[in-house]
Amino acid sequence: MKTKRRYGFPRFLANNDDCGCYAFDHGYYKKDFETPAVIPENEWPYYMEVYPFRKNRALVYVDKNNKDNFQVINAKGEVICSDIHASAGFYSEGLCAVKMEDGRTGFIDENGDFVFECPLFVHYWLEPGRTKPPLVAGLFSEGKAVVETAENQWAIYDKSGKKYDWPDGVQKANAAYASHVDGEEFKSGLLLVVKKENGTRKYGYIDHECKVAIPCIFEQAFDFMNDYAIVKLNGTDGVIDRAGNFYSAESIMNGK
Structure with a gap:
């Protein structure tokens, strides 16, 4: 039976750099945009938001048991890390900025383990009729991350957790x-x-x-x-x- 195609525009195409699939609506499609990838389509309602894969890891915003949070999954759809309250949305240079449900903030690696902790300001986006994931700013490039530590306050961190004042x-x-x-x-x-x-x-x-x-x-x-x-x-x-x-x-x- 042919898979029913979902309509909409594939998001973040430029950032889908591996795993051969695109973030699309509430799940992932293979490059033909017909074949579901990673997660069976009947489980997609749990995914309120999906983000592109980077190096075999993706962030997904889930709704299960009346609890909303992020999870890190691999290309098989297996959960690597859960109980993430807020996230930068995707990995950059192997690290991802997060706020955990227990209140810790900082950067986790591809196994979901904390590499270092640092303050992160959480943005809560309000959009009528739609749940939007809470996000944080912190992307690594050239070995440095630009981090929003408080509202409109910034700092630079390297991968060892060393801070450079703005x-x-x-x-x-x-x-x-x-x-x-x-x-x-x-x-x-x-x-x-x-x-x-x-x-x-x-x-x-x-x-x-x-x-x-x-x-x-x-x-x-x-x-x-x-x-x-x-x-x-x-x-x-x-x-x-x-x-x-x-x-x-x-x-x-x-x-x-």
């Missing part, structure tokens, strides 16, 4: 400006941040140790890619290198 006067870019999608992770050793002054926003970059590497002087800026980032400075579009040197789009087009 510089004064700047915020994580995508937290300060909701429509700006960059500034979530380090790229080319730098993280996009924003500074608010006199009702305007100016963008710059900090390094792995939370030091301001490129001052907040740009009207627009994006993540680095291959050691360059697109910016706008004094109304002029261009790019900068990791040292902060500005090259206007016009000069680049003219080969200067």
Whole structure:
């Protein structure tokens, strides 16, 4: 009997980097979007939210016995870790930021064991008629995680749990400006941040140790890619290198 297809748009396609299946509605499909994967379809009502697999691990938000929480599952659908109250949604560099039901917060490994504990602020999203999972901010990239330790307060942690204090006067870019999608992770050793002054926003970059590497002087800026980032400075579009040197789009087009 052919499996009934569920309609909707497959979410987080770019992040489904292994296990050959996509997060889709309340379960997982194989690449043909017809064949259920990981969890039998008749068990999907327990999954109120699913997140993409990374390195044979996925976070799922479940509703069983009138209790909502996250679980970590493997590609066979086996539960690796449960009783997670809030989560970052998926693993990054082998670690996942969580708040457990017993109140502990920090990062767990792929076995569900705590690697280190640190404060994490939990976001509770309200949406009429729908239960939304509580989420925390904390994704590793280049060996460092950008962690929201309290509401709109940030810090950097390495994988040993060492903390780097956030510089004064700047915020994580995508937290300060909701429509700006960059500034979530380090790229080319730098993280996009924003500074608010006199009702305007100016963008710059900090390094792995939370030091301001490129001052907040740009009207627009994006993540680095291959050691360059697109910016706008004094109304002029261009790019900068990791040292902060500005090259206007016009000069680049003219080969200067």
